[in-house]
Every structure is written in C-alpha cells, then in structure tokens.
Amino acid sequence: MKNKKTKKIYITTLIFLIGLFSLGMSKPNQTDDGKIFKKIYIENQEVGHLTINEAKKLIYKKYPLEVIHIRYNDKNWDITPEDINLDYNIDKSIKKAYLYTRGEDKVENIKKMFNLSFKDSYIIKLHASYDESKLSKILDEICNEIDVEVVQATIKISEGSEIKTTKSKDGIEVDIINLKETIYNMIDKKNISTIELPIKIIKPNVTTESVKSINSILGQCSTSFYDKSSRGSNIHVAGKSTSDLLVMPGEIFSYNKATGARTWSNGYKSAKVIVGGKYVNGEGGGVCQVSTTIYNAALLSGMDIKEVHNHTFTSHYAPRGKDAAVSYGYTDFKFRNPYSHPIYIKNIVNNGAITTKIYGCDQDRERIYIRTQEKFNKDKINVNTYRIYLNEENKKIREELISESTYKVK
Template sequence: MCFVQTVTSKNSSIILFLIIIMIFSSISMIAANTTFMVTDGIYQGVTVGDIHVGGLSVTQAEQKIIAEFRERTAKAPITAVYQNQKWTITAQEIELGIEADKLAQQAYDVGRNGNIVHRLKERYLAVNKGHSLPLTAHYNHDRVHAILLDITRSIDRQPQNARLRLTGNSFNVEIVPETIGRRVDLTKTIAGISENLNTSLMFTLNISVEELIPPVVASDFAHIDGLIASYTTQFDLWDQNRTQNVLLAAKSTNGILVRTGEVFSFNNIVGLRLAKFGYKEAPGYINGVLVPDWGGGVCQVSSTIYNAALLADLSIEERTAHFRPPGYVPIGQDATVADNQLDFRFKNTLSQNIYITTEVFGNQLIVNIFGKRMDNLPEIYVVATDKKVFEPNTIIKQDTNLELGKEIVEVEGQKGFQVSTYRIKKVDGKIANKEFLASDEFKPVDKVVRVGTKIPPQQSKK
C-alpha cells in the first residue's frame, strides 16, 4: 500500500512540472507575438529574393529594393555560360525591372493576413527560419528570346557521320571520326532565366545544350579495313540535265553505312526525283517510249551500285531491268528505278558492316564498297549467257500526203535481246558456285517507214 502511494506522488510531481513548462512557454510565445503585433515594421527574417528587409518600414523597404536593384543591374546582371564561352546580358537589353512598391508591401503583409493562428505561425517562422518572397522581376520576353537565339547560332552544330577515306593510292582506309552535334534547348534555358530572377538580380546562367549523336560513329567501322568491290560507268558530260541528275543521286548515295543484316533501298536513300530537289528533265523510258522525264539518268547510279553489290557478294532483294538496255552497263546488268514504283534493294548478308561511296570524277561514276577483307575469298564475275538477238520488223505505212516514191523513216528499228545473267564464284581458278540472277528480255522495236502514194498533179500544157 505504501508503494502505490509513492508512485502516485512521483507522477503528480512530473505532471505539475510539465504544466509549469507549458505555462512559461505559452507566456513567452504570447509575449513574443505581442511584440510582433505592436511593431510597425516588416517582421525580422523577411527577405525579398536575397534582399533583407526585416525591421524596415514599407517605404524604407521600397527604397532599399530600388537601391539594390540599381546597384546590381548597373553591370550586366546575367552571365550566360556554355563550356568556355560567356555572354553578358544587360538589364537594358531585356528591359529588366521590378515593382519595388508592391514587393515592399508584400513583405510588410507577412504575418498580418489570415486568422490569428496563421498570422502567429507566419511571424514565428519568419523570425526563426526566415521568410523569402520571390523578386518577380519582369522583362521583355521577345528580347530575351532574340538574344538567346543569337547565342544559339554560335553553339548549335549539326552532327556529322563518321566516314572512311582511302589512304594515298592504296585500297587501305582510315576512319574520320564523327562530329557530335549540339542543340540549345531554348525553352529550358529561358525557364532558367525566369527561375533565377525570382531569387537573385545577378546570376550565372548555364545554357542548356543537348548533344546530338550522328547515326554513324567510328565504332561502326571497327571491322572495315579495305575495299572489297568497285564498279565504274561513264556518262556524257555534254548532256547537262542528265549530268545534274547523276550528280544529285550520287551525292545522296555517297557515304552510306549498311550494317550487317540491313537492307539498302535506293528509293529510300535518294528520295523523290522532283524539280524542287534540283532534278532536271532528261531522256528516260516511260511505257517503252523514250521521253523527257524528271530525274532521267538516275538509273545509271542505281545500276552502278547494283554491279558493285554483285561483286561484293551481297544478296539482291529487288531489281528490275529497263525497257531498253542502256549503254553504260552490259546487257542484263542494269537496275532501273522509278519514284514510288520500282526500287533497287540489296541486303548486307556479310558478317560485318559495309560502307558505300558513290563519287563522280570527270565523266566517270565510281561506286566503292568497303568492308572486311578476308583471306582466300572467291573471285566474283558477272556473266551473260544464252544471248539471243531479235531482228526488228519493218512496217510500211502508206501516206497519201507524201509524194509518190518518197520514203520517211518514222521510227528507227532496234534489235531485241534475251539474256540470262549469272554470278560466278571461282576458288583457285575453278568455279565454286554459279548463281542465277535474272533472265531479261528486251523486245525489238519495229522500224516504221512512211511511203508516199500521192500522185503529183500534171503540169498544164502551154
């Protein structure tokens, strides 16, 4: 019984002690807040951005904010930085300003709005932990955008693919590394200005820049060490329109990496052969008739690549012969193309990546394919067999408007051909494989002759 009384007595003492502490704490808090209530200045701990205005009147705070603004913006308040480059942006350039009277009033209102609990809480936190108001500086957004756009032009850089080039006159190659591109993120950079101006009138802005990795990098050439196939055709430089088309298509197909297992599509790489892309009208076959056509001559580029791909032992996925055999490749070794209709495609079936260059030197169009040179590779030939020649017929048309006995050749006849092509692989001089490629037939074009049947009127006798 005595034990219970002792414990109860101790508990009572603890409770009494806690009550005393709470009373003194409440008295201290009430006293402190009573002090807050009687002050006519901004509560201690209040800042506008990084400008301390605690203890000042509204007028004094406004004057201090104005003075600080003028001092800090006398020099360029913003320093934009990217790597080792720096650009200064002045307050005048962007029409930077603040509404000091509103900011001072906002500072004064801290701890004076809301119910009593809210006011006491704001006062207590301001004194003990600080209360910062944003500067909310205003500026000309269009000028900021224009200034950053100028900065962007000196930073932005287009990515460039890694490429191969021949060393000297040999068939060895060296790698020219890629160029990493750069692009300024204007939206993010402008947002950084707005965010910084909420807290400080002088700051360094790190320009947000995104790196642009090109599609082809040096590591893509890790297993490419030399030339594995090459093919050359010639064209007439005097035909300026056709030459222009050949040059454009050659440029599009120059420096193309085809990874192992990928399919090369001529149409996808070259794109539409339209006037707006620089292509000219030049002779080409449409429905069997030789007429001016946009992009005429581009088929020479596809045919040259076709022959180089055959010699590189690549798999031909799509190839179509011309209506008439062109003169720049042997019969049966051409590959015609047409926008949205006929494509030339091959697949890289080798175990390593390949790299294609298509270049023009004088009147020569040269396609080189680089890859991994292997020992004891077979020699590859393309041969045409089972050749047949079809003589054209001659069609006579009587022309009543043409004088009797006169003849005019309306259509020059052309011979027709039939040919089968094979890819031959030889090892140690012996045929190891004979691969059928295609059987092409070029129909003859009949010769058309107009013969006059008109009898001339007899001359009148004198």
Template sequence: MKLKKRFLGTLVFAFVMTGAFCAAAEDDVRIDNGICIGDIDVSGMTYDEAYALVKQRIGEMRSAVITVQVGEDSIETTASELGLQWNNKSVVQDAIDLGNSGNPVKRYKERKDLDQETQVLSLEFSANANAVRDFIEEKCKQFEKEPQNATISADGSGGFDLQEGVTGQVINVDESVKAVQDYIANEWQGEDGTIALSVEIEEPEGNTEDLESIQDMLGTYTTYYGSTAGRNMNVERGAELINNHVVWPGETFSVCDQLVPFTAENGYELAPEYSMGQVVQGYGGGICQVSTTLYNALLLAELEIVERHNHTMTVSYVPYSMDAAIAEGSMDLKFCNNLDTPILISGYAYGGELTFTIWGKETRPADRTIYYYSNTLSETNAEGVALYAAPDQPVGYFNQVQSAMAGVSAECWKEVTYNGETTTELVNTSYYQATPASWEVGTLGASDALLSAIYANDLEAAQAAALGVTTQTESETQATDTVVTETPATDTPATDTPATDYIDPNAGANTDAGSSDGVVIWE
C-alpha cells in the same frame, strides 16, 4: 502639483527640440569613413553626392563588353543590350544609415567596425529576360548549324580527296536566358566578361579517320550506252547524281531517292520509255541503265541487296537476271552497307561508257574469286503485233517502234572459288514477258476498216485498209498510193537479246529496252 506640471512641460520641450535637432542633422548627414559602394569609395559624401557618383558608374558598366560564346563561335555585346537593371537603388541610403541609425549602442558598434575594416556594400544587378531572349534570337541563332559528315571523293587518278566533318550545334534558348541572367546577377563585376550559352552539340556521323579506310576497289562494272541525245544525257545525269556518295555501315541506300524527281528542272531530258508495253517520250528515259550498272557493281562488292526488280521485258545492255529496274513510287534498287567500314560509290558516264565502282576497305582473301552468270530456264517467242493509233499522222503512216521481244525465265547465279573449292549460290530469278512487235499507225482520215484492224492488232488488214483509202484533198489526209512504213530509228530502244551462257563481271552491251505494267519504267 505645480512642480509635476512644470516637469512634464520641460520634458515635452526637450523632446520637441531633440526632434528638430535630428531633422536638421539628417539634412547634413554624411556617410561615415570606410564605406564603399561596389568599387566606389563614398566616405564623407552626402546622399545626393553618393547617388550621383554611383549612377555615373553604373552608366559606365552598361557599356562593358560581354563576349557571348556559342560553341566554338562567339559574338560581342554590351551589358546594356542584355537589359542590365540596377536592383538595389536603396544601397546609397544603406550607406548613409551605416553608423548613423539605430540606438546608440548599434551606432557605436558600427563605427568601431568601420575604424577596423572598410565596409563594402554590393551593387545588385539583373538582366531583363526579354532583352536577353531577343539578343539570342537575333544575334546568336546565326551560329546554329546542322552536322555535316566528313566527305570523300575520288579524284579521278586513283586517289581521294577528304574533307573534315562539321559539328552541329543548336542553342537551348530557355537555358541560355537563365545562364545569362545568372551570370549578370552572381558573377559579373561590372567589367568586360564572357558567358557561354547552353548549346546542344551533335557530332557528325563520320570523320576523316573513318573515311581514310576507303582505299580499295571492292567491285566495278561497265555498260555501254548510245541512243538518242536525251537518253544519253539522262544516263550521264543519273551517274552524276550518285557519284561520290558515301554509305556508312548499317545505312541503306535508295537509288530512286538519289535520282528523283525525273523532271527537266532536275536535269533530265525527254527520251524513249515504256508504259503499258508502248514506247512513249518521258523525262528520265534510260535511267534504268544507271541502276542496272550500279547493281552489278554492288554484286561484285558483295553488299547486301535489300530491294531489286527485273524489267517486265528483257533489256539488252546486260545479261538476263542482271538488270535492276526502277520506277518512281513502285520499284527501287536498295542496298545496305553490311560492312564495318564506310564505302564510296564512284559513278562515271562519258562517251558511251558508264561505269560504277564501289570503294572501301577490302577484307576478303586475295585468292578468293567471284563470278556471276545467267542461266536461261525457258524462252517463248512473242505472237502477233501490237498496233497503236497515231491520230496526228495521216493514213498510210506505219512506224515500227519496237521489235518483238521473247518471253524469258532466267536465274542469276554467284560462283565463289576459294582454297581450290568452288561453290554456287542462287542470287535471283527473273521473269520477262513476251512482247510483240509494236507499230504506230496513222489515223488522220482513217476509215472504219482501218480503225477496226488497229483494234484487232491485224497489221495486214491495217495495211490493206490504208491502201484502199481515197483522200479528197491533200491538206485533209495526204493521198497515198502505197503504204508508208518506217523501220525503227536509232533513237528508239533496240531489242536485241543478250547472250546468256556465262557472264564476264565487267561485260555489257550497248542496246536498251524495257516495259511496264501500269507504271513507267525508265529502261
């Protein structure tokens, strides 16, 4: 019995002493030879020595330059800016344990393996998602761009200037964050590197190859303008806004969309225009001559007219049924490029001459000719006059602002001659209302008789009432012994009607007129 107790006590003592020895050994344990952490040889190092060296190396890695590609663009950053994180800090302890932990058999095998081959323990990293997202939003979004079509413009001497298109690109931020994180976790080796973001590419609608097909004149038309300075400037501004516009196959072009808004900020001036049959001053007066001139060029190019309206009253810068009125929000001139190749609209207005030319690829036979002509179906004369009160003018003021305009019903016909045969086709039918001559009548100090005459549109009665007025003071009404009349000035729309038998495709007149039922038409 005493022998058994003595044996147990010896065993306990041995166990305690062994534990004490092991504890002392762990304090001095060193990493076995043949072990690397990443590219750092930590053989023979203590835990603290190895940890300090690895941490120093990771600090260097944080400064590694990462080139981030955004499509064809790129920007440089650092691993640190991408939120580099060291994930397996236990790797130093893993190096200590290799060959120094576990049962004797395990330790023996691991050391024998180290004698044969160096053991490399990997460093594991990740990129902080928030840091990556911030970098993309703040530094990479600058490379996003809208696609821009290749452009072409007439150089004024019969040639063309071509500009390459720009490919559009948009960053997919969520996919890009994942791509950066995957690169840092699985591919990056701590050196300088390159990562491509996820970018959605949008090709431009056309390229220079498409535009190089634009070589031929498909249709051209000229009208002549010369009125108030404001109207002249509006015509020139309208031509400028449409000039050098490319219309791609299948695309529909809206003239109003190109010209609006009709404001001073958009370069328009005050000029005569018609509202409810009366001449008023408004921004954009005269712009219908722009749409009309373009309309005739489009007809000669034989492009598909989607929308076209005649004026309410006749205009005189083109024959009947050859006009195209526009009114913001209610009337437009639209056409579709029904060709297989793009076209270019060239617009020019200077010195009273307005010309639009349609350029493209000519596919029509050289011996095929087209003409457009107007056929008047009926014509009625306007009856009476229209009188409008001018409250800021004295009694005795009479100013004719619009000549009488006939009511007309007319057609536009297309005539095609090819291989010795001629065919005709109805293009449109237009109806223009008869409009009486319009007068402004001064009503400052007017009598009931004068106001009644204006209401009744009775010019003779208005003139008689004005002659019968006796004014008290010159400052109140301005005394008059005779009726003051003014003939239409050169800055108001003229009303001469055009010839309507046959139309030269390149002909035009130099006067203007127009009207509206409840809307403003910029004649």
C-alpha cells in the same frame, strides 16, 4: 453528445470573441499605425511590424538585383538587370503585405488578423519578371561569338582513281537550352551567380578517318549504249547525278532520290521506255541502264539490296536477273551499305559506255560471283538471282537469293 457539441461551439465562439477583444483593446489603431501586420512574410523574410519603407529596405537588401556573369575560357559577358528589365516586383509584394489586413471588408480584416495572431502566417512570393526577347537577343550574340560550324570530311575520286580527301573538324555550339534554363532558375530563385557557359562539341558525321578508309574498288560493272541519241544523253545526266556519292555505314542509297524526277527541267529528254509491256516515248528513257550498271556493281561489292525490279522484257544491255528497272514515284532501286566503313559510288560515262565503280575499305572486300537460274514457263521466263561468297581458296562460304524475276517472251 449534444451537450458536448454545444459546449465545443461555445468555447470556440468565446475564444474568437476574446481574440477580437484582444485585438481591439491591446492595439486599437493596429490597422492605422502604418505598419504591416505581424506574421506576414515576403518569401522567407518576415516583414510584420515594419513600415513599408522599412520592409523595402530589408527585402531589397535580402534580394538584390544582381548582374548575371557568364564565363567561357578567357571570355566574359555581363547581363545587367537593366539589359533585360529584370524586376523582382518587391514594391508590389510589400504593398500586398501592407494591404492584406486593410481591405474594404472590415469583418474579413478581423478574421485575417485573428488567424495571423493565433494560427497561420501569410507568405507572399516574389514573382520575378524580365524581357524574354532582350535576353534571347543577348544570348544569340554570345552564340554568334562562340559557335563554330562543324566541318565534314570530303572525298573526291577522279576517273583515273586518284583519291583526294579533306579533313573533318569538330564544331562548337552553345547549349542554349541549358544556358536559358540555368538563367531562368537563378532568376526564379532570386539567387544570381556566375555561369560557366555550357557548350556542346558537335562531331562530324563524315570524319577524316572514315574517308581515309576508302582505298580500294569493291566491285565494278560496265555497260554500253549508243551515245549519239536522246537515250545516250539521259544516261549521261543520270550517270552524273548518281556519281561521286558517299554512302555511310548503314545508310541506304536510293536511285530515285539521287536522280530526282526525270523531267525536261532536270535535263532529261524523251526516249523509248516500256509502259504496259510496250515501247513508247517518255521522259528519261535510258535511266534504267544506269540503275542496272550500279546494281551489278553493288552486287559484286556485297551491298545489301533492299529494292530491285526487273523489266517486262529481257534487257539488251544486261542478262536476265541482272537488270534494275526504275520508274520515278513507282519503283526504285535501293541498297544499304552493310559495312562499318563508307563506300563511294563513281560513274564514268564516255565513248558509249558507262562504268560504275564502288570504292570502299579493302578490309570489306569479298570474293563474290553472281549466279542466275532460269526456268521457262509457257510465255514467261522465271529467273532467280543468287550471290555466292567464296573463301581465299574460291570455295563457297555461303549463298543468298537476291531476287526473283519474271520476264515475258516476245
């Protein structure tokens, strides 16, 4: 066994020495003849046995720097190599090929030549470089020329129920990620070709068809108040901020989000509010009447009630079980539009009354009435609020529990 290993080492060493002898005797000036050693490649092109100039001529022809053509309908754009400082760094790669067997370490040079002569080839990749910022600037200019902003349809309903709509329009947007990726890949592969400009059609969230579907009142409610007061002023402000709102299918309406903080800077005044079961002056007193009015319209419109809270005491403007107390940052009133068509909230505030009308598609209109069930318990009143759906003969189809409220008895 030992003799076999010794013999194998001997044969390997002999082959190596013969190789060195062959390299040295057959071409004594191999490393000084001005040519690249054999079996060295730039990408998939062999440059062995070529001078530096011969290799440059071959590789520049094989991998030319070409203009990037971009096309869209009747528009054309050209990006020249100079525009983005595109370079395949061919000179550096050829120099690397030439110096591969001409290093300072002579023994290492001989090893490399031996491997190239009897074993492996050596492949050098061309590493493309370009100015990313210059390319991005050119592509931004193309985008500015092509992009068309999407137009959402709009709807406006007057206090007299006159409906006016505007049409939606698709937007056009250059698929910049796709475009850049295509250019990067072409540069990386050194294979430039014409690009069909990739674009995306941006569909509006609010379409002409959706706003045109709003043609009927689904539910409405009115409550009254004393107009000549700080509280009345707050009702006007809150009524305006929660009016003329479009709620799309599946979208959730949040009263607090619609009004924002009830602060002086947002137009609200100090008025009576209930805090800890007591009436005190606070900013935004009266806004609960607006949320309550919208709540009752939402109940009759078949909205999916997601959050509602009752007051500590029975309200003077709504029956027990039909009020919606709100406090910015703490309690909210929310509902979801359950229909496949949008709904539109319209508040009318004048002459000491606020009326909320919820408009929608007549296909979504249902026969609904609200029932409350009260139970007195010592100093409290427990109230369950139910929504009942009726068929065309006014017979009950189904019933759902909306809320469970508890009021203190004064």
